[in-house]
Amino acid sequence: MLMPTTASEASILVIGGGIAGSACAIRLRQQGIAVDLVEKESFPRPKVCGCCIGVTGLAMLDRLGLKQFAKDRGVSTDRWCASMGGRRIEVPLPTGLAISRESLDPMLIEHAAAVGVNVAMRCEATVASVHKDRVDVRRNIAGSGDHQQSYSIVVVAAGLRAGGISRELPWTAAPHGPFGISFLADVRDVESGVIYMACDDDGYVGLVKLADGRIDVAAALRSGAASNGIAPVERVRRLLERSEFDFSSIENASTAMTTPPLRRSRRVGNGRLMAIGDAAGYIEPFTGEGMTWALQSGVAAADVIAEHIHQPASVGDAWQTRCLTLLAAEKRTCRWVTSALRWPLARIVAAGSLAMFPGLASPLVRGLNRSPS
Ligand SMILES: Cc1cc2nc3c(=O)[nH]c(=O)nc-3n(C[C@H](O)[C@H](O)[C@H](O)COP(=O)(O)OP(=O)(O)OC[C@H]3O[C@@H](n4cnc5c(N)ncnc54)[C@H](O)[C@@H]3O)c2cc1C
Structure with a gap:
């Protein structure tokens, strides 16, 4: 059920309108929290993906009403x-x-807009600077140039190319x-x-x-x-x-x-910043769970924001802890299966x-x- 927007001290931005970003924004709206979402492409856009969703992913889509x-x-x-x-x-x-990303991603972002997320398409964002009381974000809207805006919480959901968006969420290069x-x-x-x-x-x-x-x-x-x-x-x-x-x-x-x-982030939460979906670390595609985990991390991150809505400065650190335990067993299984399959004898x-x-x-x-x- 969609709750009315509550007054809060926090202003929240989600960078990236793929699966993780849209899921997070929809979940925030389900809790009555106002949120901006920016997506640099116009949809439908192509995306490297095997397009398969399992039972858990379908259950997550059900939670989001989709x-x-x-x-x-x-x-x-x-x-x-x-x-x-x-x-x-x-x-x-x-x-x-099996569903094409040209169908799934627009469906999620349109639903986000329908439930009250303030969506800006063809808008590319990067974190300009992080302060004690705010995060300054540079937003570039195609055709109308740069402008800067401050937020109290920023969620990075920009997929595998998220490495350059914020120095505070550094990536491990695994060439x-x-x-x-x-x-x-x-x-x-x-x-x-x-x-x-x-x-x-x-x-x-x-x-x-x-x-x-x-x-x-x-x-x-x-x-x-x-x-x-x-x-x-x-x-x-x-x-x-x-x-x-x-x-x-x-x-x-x-x-x-x-x-x-495919590479990993070293920190998924820091101060007022959080990373979700592939931006929080890639998932080997063999077991076909990246979209499911993007949905799950988007929803879990929204819940952490709701819990810390009055202490936004500590939301990133809370997410760093929560994200490590979220899906830990599933990720271990996935890593174990994919590493084993690289060995001919194991295959x-x-x-x-x-x-x-x-x-x-x-x-x-x-x-x-x-x-x-
Ligand atoms: C070969 C391969 C096969 C796969 N097969 C499957 C499968 O069968 N099943 C499965 O579940 N998963 C699969 N995956 C994984 C799945 O595609 C990803 O895990 C999933 O797309 C992650 O979603 P996301 O929202 O984190 O990122 P994305 O879907 O990449 O979305 C990120 C969004 O952020 C936007 N963005 C980026 N930078 C900015 C910026 N600066 N400002 C604004 N917007 C920005 C991008 O345009 C994009 O729309 C596969 C992956 C690969 C590589």
């Missing part, structure tokens, strides 16, 4: 089909959703981490409702059919010398050719988008075990599809 909207624009998924260690394996999944790439294409023999994943030494590629019949192809590839000078799209094609799938016919591919090397053992006993995947699937707390 589950049915999303279901109407997506395709249900209920199977995971992988090629790894020289085998093809299939595991049933609890029903999730040898994987990088992301995605494009849309027509690929024959991709069944609706199945999430395909091919995995080998070069990284992993996921394919899923979207509501318009196009296939979202998204990959996380090793960066650095591993590329041998081969273009990322060609590496994706070769990875699929080496797989147990027969997806050699990739036609009408859209221009590929890539991410910078062979995992594939062999899952081919013989698909039920072995159940604890992992259950763990990753837990109801949100």
Whole structure:
């Protein structure tokens, strides 16, 4: 239920209108708190993503009043089909959703505006300076130049390129981490409702059919010398050719988008500043949970703001503590699975075990599809 805006000493800005930023702003409005949100692009905008949401993500969308909207624009998924260690394996999944980011992100930000968030599109923001009693933010609205505004709390939800927005939330550079790439294409023999994943030494590629019949192809590839000078799209094609799938016919591919090397922030909260979603640290895409965690961190950050609305100077430090415990077990599982899969022997053992006993995947699937707390 939407509460009327309450008078508070805090003025709040969310930088970035992706999934985390919109979720945070909507949740603040659900608690009657006024909030500005700026997004540098105009929507719909492309975004590197595998476009799959599991049970927990759908539950979070439900909390924000958007589950049915999303279901109407997506395709249900209920199977995971992988090629790894020289085998093809299939595991049933609890029903999730494949939805394009061109549908999901505008839906969230439009809902935010509808519930009273003060949204400015094509407006790029950076933190100019942090003071004891305020944060000064430089806002650049396309076509009308820079102007500065002060806020009592700033939430950075600017995704993987958030590193330059504030010196107070420094990033750890991990130049040898994987990088992301995605494009849309027509690929024959991709069944609706199945999430395909091919995995080998070069990284992993996921394919899923979207509501318009196009296939979202998204990959996380090793960066650095591993590329041998081969273009990322060609590496994706070769990875699929080496797989147990027969997806050699990739036609009408859209221009590929890539991410910078996936990396982490060193601090997610500091004084009056908070980072959420990918801006608080990337999530390996293998288990397909980045959007879910972006929604969860957006909602949790809004709750921390509501608790500290009268002590805004300590909200960032409270978030630093809360964020470390939020999703700690899920993140550990995700890191463990993705690190193990980089080893050829581990892939062979995992594939062999899952081919013989698909039920072995159940604890992992259950763990990753837990109801949100
Ligand atoms: C290859 C790959 C596959 C993936 N597959 C999946 C998947 O299947 N399922 C899943 O759940 N997750 C997946 N993810 C992860 C998921 O895409 C991200 O975790 C999720 O998008 C994070 O949302 P966010 O809101 O934090 O960031 P984003 O979605 O990146 O949103 C950030 C927003 O901030 C805006 N912005 C940036 N800088 C500024 C600024 N200075 N001022 C104003 N606005 C700004 C940007 O324009 C953008 O709209 C995948 C990721 C990769 C790389």
